[in-house]
Amino acid sequence: MRRILLALVLLAAACGPPPATRPPAAPPPATAGPAKPPVADVQESWRITRHGAEHEIEGYADRVSVLPGERFRLHVSTTAPRFTALAFRMGANPAKVWESARTPGTRQAPARVVNGTVTAAHWSPSLTVDTAGWPEGAYLIRLDASTGGQRYVPVTVRSASTAGRVVIVNAVTTWQAYNLWGGRSLYTGPGGFGHRSRAVTFDRPYDGTGARLFLDFEKDALAVAEESGVPLAYLTDLDLVPGALDGARALFSLGHDEYWSPGMRATVTRARDHGTNLAFLGANAVYWRIALRGRQVVCDKERVCDLWRETAPESALVGQMYDCFPAEGVYRVSRPGHWIFAGTKGRRFPGLVGVETDRVSRGSPAGVQVLAESPFSCGGRASVSHSTYYTAPSGAGVFASGTMRWVCALRGRRCGHGVTDAAAAFTRRATLNLLTRFAEGPAGNPPPAPSASSAPSARPAGARSGDAGS
DSSP states (O other): OHHHHHHHHHOTTOOOOOOOOOOOOOOOOEEOOOOOOOEEOTTOTTSOSOOOSTTSEEEEESOSEEOTTOEEEEEEEESSSEEEEEEEEOSSSOEEEEEOOOEEOOOOOOOEEETTEEEOTTSOOOEEEEOTTOOSEEEEEEEEETTSOEEEEEEEEOOSOOTTSEEEEEOHHHHHHTOOGGGOOSSOBTTBGGGOOSEEESSSOOSTTSOHHHHHHTHHHHHHHHHHTOOEEEEEGGGOOTTTTTTOSEEEEOSOOOEEOHHHHHHHHHHHHTTOEEEEOSSSOSOEEOEEETTEEEOOSSSSSOBGGGTSOTHHHHSSEEEEEEEEEEEEBSOTTSGGGTTOOOSEEEEEEEEEEEEOOTTOOTTOEEEEEEEEEETTEEEEEEEEEEEOTTSOEEEEOOBTTHHHHTTGGGGOTTOOHHHHHHHHHHHHHHHHHHTTSOOOSOOOOSOGGGOOOOOOTTOOOOOOOO
16 A cells, blocks of 8 residues: 555654663653753754664653743663763754753663553653753754764744744654654554554654654755744644634645644634645645544544545645655746746756645635646656645635655755755745745735746646545
8 A cells, every 4th residue: 555655665764662671760850951052053063973773872752842941851761871962953053052961871661552552651751851041943852872872852942922923833743653663653563554553652752863754854944944034933733723823924834744633724724714824845734634632643544533635625725635656757847937936947857746746636726826737657647746826815825835855855966866956946945935925924816927828727626636645
């Protein structure tokens, strides 16, 4: 099934279940003091330089996001006698804002499986972190074992108010859906898809480096947003609760934002209907309709968790819907005169279409404009990827890139897949155009294209979509 294939593609470097060893008694958690002033990170010192052995060090935070000045606890397991935690604020200029004292290390108990869900909720807290003085933003807490191994723990210092600002959203529900730490995710388990978890919890470390999906799908877009100079706010998708977007100028969903609860969607839809612009820089957004139960993401992919398109197609919000995996193709601009593409160069960009794509489909708003139309073969089936824009009755503008590789392409050739540095310049300029215009308020209808030949008509709202799903 395509959903299993996608899991295998994205779940690289996963951690297996910890060995069943009895840990020593955990020391009482230390408490970290207020932050020191941010220090410029001129040598990218935030990066992991030594992954170390499996389970050499790993951990999780007991809160996904905190307000500035609030505290959270780190639950850390390590085979090293000591460890240090360092907090890096990510963005245009990653900077270290805090470093703990050397803390005694403890090998915590093995992961437990409770009703099919892998959990480390039984781990003792190791360190209490005080975020006093930390600016709002997306953070990576790097755990450095005294033996050399390193892992990340992501935490968002969220904004108390989003009024007048462009909101950047960390897609933590999707991060957790793909998290294979302990041997189970929403996609697979020890015996394959049939042994997958029906619910996953934030009470466990992330697999791999600890921040794989943030680094793959969000970090580069966050840097461009901060470089733009527009006023920004920071939330996770768990923070998309009633009132969270009141007065927000825009919301940016980044590269892979697949798992949405009814509450999340209602909050974003209400914001759009009150003039908040939306940008979806990935593909396959708003796909699975999840339930949230405390710190658990519930999605059995059968009864509790169905596809949004079964009852309320995601295209009504995004402008288009998921169509293909695996996708690979050339991105082709069809409306070069659109304001989103102002100042860009080039019309064809190899590798920019992939690995998942969207297209205009049933439920797409009337008058949706196709800005890029990129035909390719989806496993032998003729398909097309669309970049779209529509204007809501409130005047809000909604852009969707239609390709999961938009954020990756900001890295140019470092993205791989045949993506060029020209694609990096193109996606960067278009993203900056979105940020600056959306920050001004409801973007409304764009100015007319310079000529009819450069402005092909949109696909009909009733166009068919594929049934593939991830």
